[in-house]
Amino acid sequence: MQEWQNACQIAAESAWGVTTDATSVQSMAYDAVRDGTSLKSQHAILATHRVADTLRSITEKHDRGWDAPKPRFTSPTVVYDERSMSFLDDGTVSLATTEGRVSATLRLPDKKDGYQQQYLDDEAWEHTQSTLHERDGAFFLHIGFKKPAEPSRQPEYGTVLGVDLGIDNIAVTSTAQFFSGSELEHRRRQFRRKRRRLKETGTRSALRTLIGIENKERRIAREILHRVSNGIVAEAERYCCDIIAFEALDGIRNRLPAGDVFHSWAFRRLIEYTTYKARSAGIRVTRVSPEYTSQRCAECGHVEEANRSSRDEFVCQSCNARSNADYNAAKNIGERAVRCVQQSTQRTSVSRYALKSGTVTPDEGFTPRDGGVRG
Ligand SMILES: [Zn+2]
Incomplete structure (x- = not known):
């Protein structure tokens, strides 16, 4: 998470005031992020895209006449996608980290409100970009789902x-x-x-x-x-x-x-x-x-x-x-x-x-x- 924050900051420094387009931020900041952090390539790319999103929302605020300074990335989060995260049948999730893959047990809410398990089981849904958060020493995974290409x-x-x-x-x-x-x-x-x-x-x-x-x-x-x-x-x-x-x-x-x-x-x-x-x-x-x-x-x-x-x-x-x-x-x-x-x-x-x-x-x-x- 520390390296993710560093990566976002590096990307924001180089793209601030220049571009808010994800592909452009990536090509502009990717090398600097790889040199300046221990993130692997997939996370380096995701960080540049996250920064593009942030810069875009700041540009919109500026357009509306609101004051919004250059962003500082301090919250303990990391973004994952299909390539850096996988769910295994034994109820664990495998996450890419700077130290290689880490496997963790998913603790889903019990049956009463356990709609999360239904999404994981349902073949019609694929997991997509998700965010890992840390709060008081515990890790929370917000799993994104998408339905692949509708007819x-x-x-x-x-x-x-x-x-x-x-x-x-x-x-x-x-x-x-x-x-x-x-x-x-x-x-x-x-x-x-x-x-x-x-x-x-x-x-x-x-x-x-x-x-x-x-x-x-x-x-x-x-x-x-x-x-x-x-x-x-x-x-x-x-x-x-x-x-x-x-x-x-x-x-x-x-x-x-x-x-x-x-x-x-x-x-x-x-x-x-x-x-x-x-x-x-x-x-x-x-x-x-x-x-x-x-x-x-x-x-x-x-x-x-x-x-x-x-x-x-x-x-x-x-x-x-x-x-x-x-x-x-x-x-x-x-x-x-x-x-x-x-x-x-x-x-x-x-x-x-x-x-x-x-x-x-x-x-x-x-x-x-x-x-x-x-x-
Ligand atoms: Zn006619």
């Missing part, structure tokens, strides 16, 4: 959630979830008015206030973007999606009014937040080419500029299908991701994209959802 997540039936980003609606999903951009836009206008007044004043203290206002503006915007990214990931989970698809950022930027750096910044953040939140839910994020996503009819595939009759409304000149323009675009993004990811050599292959009422398999058609949605 709905089988790659060959993989499902995409298409997401269109914009100003009026900051995000619209192919499942018809609309995230309004009005709060963000309202805040921004408010701040812009204040800023203009301060610039006209031009005094030194006005300048200081101006910087404070800019920080506050970004902070509030980040908080809104965190909320939207949580909502997008929740929507993907609700509809059992394996991939969330956005347009490539260049494409989104081209649609913005010239000089709208704020929304470029906001979209970049939103995709970033969604990516790391999705990852911990086991969902991947991809980006597709933005070509014609706003002019193409998601029903029949007809592309024509006149399809987009107004800002909000999409009316297909060929099949007369009518829909909200952003929602139509979200479906196109979903379909494009299905076609792109199918062709690529990515590990996850997908065959359909999600709508509120079912799924669409390109070239085959619509399948209604059976049994409702999860959650």
